[in-house]
Amino acid sequence: MTAPVNVTFRIRRYDPASQQPPAWEDVTIPYTHGMTVLDGLRVIKETRSATLAWRSSCRMGVCGSCGMFINGHPRLACNTQITELGTSLVTVAPLPNFDIIRDLVPDLRPMFDAHAALMPHLIRDDVQEMYEPTGEYFQTPHELEQFLQFSYCIKCGCCMAACPTMATDPAYSGPMPLAQSHRYNVDSRDGGFGTRKQVLATEKGPWKCHYAGECSQACPKGVDPARAIQLMKRQLVFDYLRLYKQPCPSKVVPKPTEMKRRADVPEAPAPTL
Amino acid sequence: MLDNKGHPNRLGVWGWLGGGTWGLERYLYTLHRLTGLGLLLYFLLHIVVTSARAFGPEAWAASMGRVSGGVFVLGEFLVFAAFAFHASNGVRLILVELGFAIGNPIEPIYPYRTSVHEQRPLALGILVLAGLVLAAGGYNFLAHLSH
Structure with a gap:
């Protein structure tokens, strides 16, 4: 034009x-x-x-x-x-x-309330390690690919505005919270699928999504919430049929002790605060 | 912290039709709901009409006579059309909602390719399938009317 x-x-x-x-x-x-x-x-x-x-x-x-x-x-x-x-x-x-x-x-508060209710954070047994890490959680590039796309979400609410189910059903959590819940469900460092499942199995869960696909088309970051929700349904169905086995959360890899700084990489400057 | 409630802005049933990007899948979503409601209405009427049998053969014949006109033949064809679409699209939804035909998560690189693009051939396929079922049913209806 x-x-x-x-x-x-x-x-x-x-x-x-x-x-x-x-x-x-x-x-x-x-x-x-x-x-x-x-x-x-x-x-x-x-x-x-x-x-x-x-x-x-x-x-x-x-x-x-x-x-x-x-x-x-x-x-x-x-x-x-x-x-x-x-x-x-x-x-x-x-x-x-x-x-x-x-x-x-x-007023985006209902979206953020639904987001928080679906526990969008790592849930593990080793709480002490999470707050005072002694190393890093091991994760392969393939494991990263399972959730990387969904982690680009900026919580703008465009998907919620485009969703036809959201248009008539206030009880539905919506594309953003559900996609972010799936993002953590498939994170190899997480062990909280069983906990989130208690919320996902209710009317707040993904079952009211019938794939209009508008959330994925509207997303300005290419996050594809519709894909996350369908993959979440598969996970829940397979879990119900006892065909899904929750993998153990990834182990802690200790910090390397025998690494040497390359000569061409300078030392970090002293902290200013 | 805001304590007052804002002005309501939920789209309601209009949101089934508008409010997004008006992709093919939104129309399939809306049509699936409408045909589902239509089939439900048909089943309710079907129960009412056939329940006349409980009041004897005369009541049954009278009930059948009331629903045998040309308009009802057209109505039956619309019910069949709704069935053809609803069943075909239902197969697509079962596949998609079990995570088939939507591809694996990918790193989003502009222009974004989403699961909607991945399953589009399936969506077009079910429309062709529904069309074929409808054509076969339409031929049957016309053959029945000509006798």
């Missing part, structure tokens, strides 16, 4: 203090080369509407703060070029399936 001269932002505004339902507001601003949707919102806030509210931080698709519903798709505002949209009318709304706190700010 050729770059437009002006861009019209159609923004979903909501002020909780006004007691009015959300309403659309049109703002037209000049387009500048390389402008992202987030850049446009900043221009609007600086020059047209100082009360406009949204979340953003890194501006480079890493922090996951600026997930928004842009031209009908859940996207990161910082990662979305205006020209990429193919139109000079940019509709921006808060991510659906989350309550709106104000303007473009969704």
Whole structure:
């Protein structure tokens, strides 16, 4: 698309203090080369509407703060070029399936609550080793590949906004928490599958996912939550049929003692704090 | 810490149709639900209609007479169409939900290739299968109507 001269932002505004339902507001601003949707919102806030509210931080698709519903798709505002949209009318709304706190700010707390409930951390018996490590947990490259893709999640909520099951079922945990639960279930250092299974076997679990695939298509980081959820179902089914054997969490490899520093690698500088 | 509850923004049933990227699998998801509800409705009506048999042969004949018109033949064909799709897509969902045809986890490198792309041939295959079953059933319906 050729770059437009002006861009019209159609923004979903909501002020909780006004007691009015959300309403659309049109703002037209000049387009500048390389402008992202987030850049446009900043221009609007600086020059047209100082009360406009949204979340953003890194501006480079890493922090996951600026997930928004842009031209009908859940996207990161910082990662979305205006020209990429193919139109000079940019509709921006808060991510659906989350309550709106104000303007473009969704209430992500239910997502993070569901995330925490699925225990997204290593669960092992050797707690002392986890807090005061004497070495490293052994892991092969193949074992790493089983969860590496899912560990790229930035918790932006785009998958939750795209999921059709989330649209009608508040009890469903959603793609992000479930994918992150699977990320730890298949981590060779983890031994918590049996513990997480107690939550995954309930209505919060993966069984309400029927593979619309939208979460994977919407994910700005290529995490593919739909794949994680289906692989999790296979693990749970095989476990139910007693065909899945939970491997022992990987052993601790002691720190090497006879390593010598290469001559061309300088010593680390002294700590400043 | 925010204590107030925000304005509700859940998409509801509309979210079955919109709110994402409008991929083929979303339509299959929605159609699977709709055909499932349609088949459930048919089974309920089927029980009501055939339960007339409990009230004697005359009630049974009257009940059958009420559902033998042209509209009901079309309705039966729609039920068959719903069955053809729902069964075929159900096989795909069983395979996919058991982790088949979706590939193994990969390192995400842009442009991202997801499990949706991996299972797309299967999705297209079940549509062809459903079409073949529907065509065979349609031929049977037409042959039945011509007699």
